Amino acid sequence: MQKILILHGLGGSDYPHWQAVLAGDLIKQNYTVSFPSFPKRDNPQLKEWKEFLKKEIEHFKPDTIICHSLANVLWFQTCDELDISLEKLMLVAPVSRTRVVEAAKTFYPYTPPKDLKAKEVIMLASTNDPYMTEEEAMLLKEDLNVEINIMQNAGHINAESGFGSHDFALDWLTKDKNEKGYL
Incomplete structure (x- = not known):
């Protein structure tokens, strides 16, 4: 059974965030899911x-x-520090390389890696994300070659921006099962 690790951003992704709902729905479909809470998630x-x-990653x-x-x-x-090869990697609402969020300043600067360690990668961005412009997203897409x-x-593809659906993630994750007639 596929094992899916869901990683939240600054402040977490508690319900009603789409990541929390997705975790529950994947478990209902018999996926093995880890949705850990990082330490000091607000700072x-x-x-x-x-x-x-x-x-x-070592454990799960x-x-x-x-x-x-x-x-x-x-x-x-x-x-780059991991010895891992993922089947899939989904990058949702990445943040700008140039606008440092003060609460997360230790994460900057960052350089996109050449190898994302996944066979299939998709990135999702928004036309009006306050943390990354559409133009910045297109540049990052080019740098990552995804x-x-x-x-x-x-918006920032979260509940605060009025975006609560996780269908985009569920559809992408289950497309192979659907194509093979498992669902």
């Missing part, structure tokens, strides 16, 4: 989050990772 330190992530051994917001930067800062879906007026 994170990169070093602590990296060590936490490394331990979680995920096939797929779903990152939201600051978790994307965490993945960019950590993946597919991107730009969502119209989805």
Whole structure:
């Protein structure tokens, strides 16, 4: 059974955030899910989050990772240090390389890695995300050499921006099962 690791950003992704709802729905569909809460999630330190992530990956051994917001930067800062090969990686609402969020300043600057350690990668961004412009998202897409879906007026793709659906993630995660007739 596929093992999915869901990584939240600054402040967490508690219900009604789409990541929390997605975790529950995946469990109902018999996926194995880990949705850990990082330490000091309102005032994170990169070093602590990296060590936490490394331990979680070593313990859980995920096939797929779903990152939201600051978790994307965490993945960019950590993946080169990991001996891992993921089936899938979803990067949702990454944050700008140039606008440092004060509460997470230890995560900056960041450089996109050349190898994201996944066979299939998709990035989702929004036309009106306050933490990354559409133009910045397109530049990051080019640097990462990944597919991107730009969502119209989805803000930071979270509950606070009025975006609560997780269908985009569930559809992408289950597409192979659906194509094979499992659902």
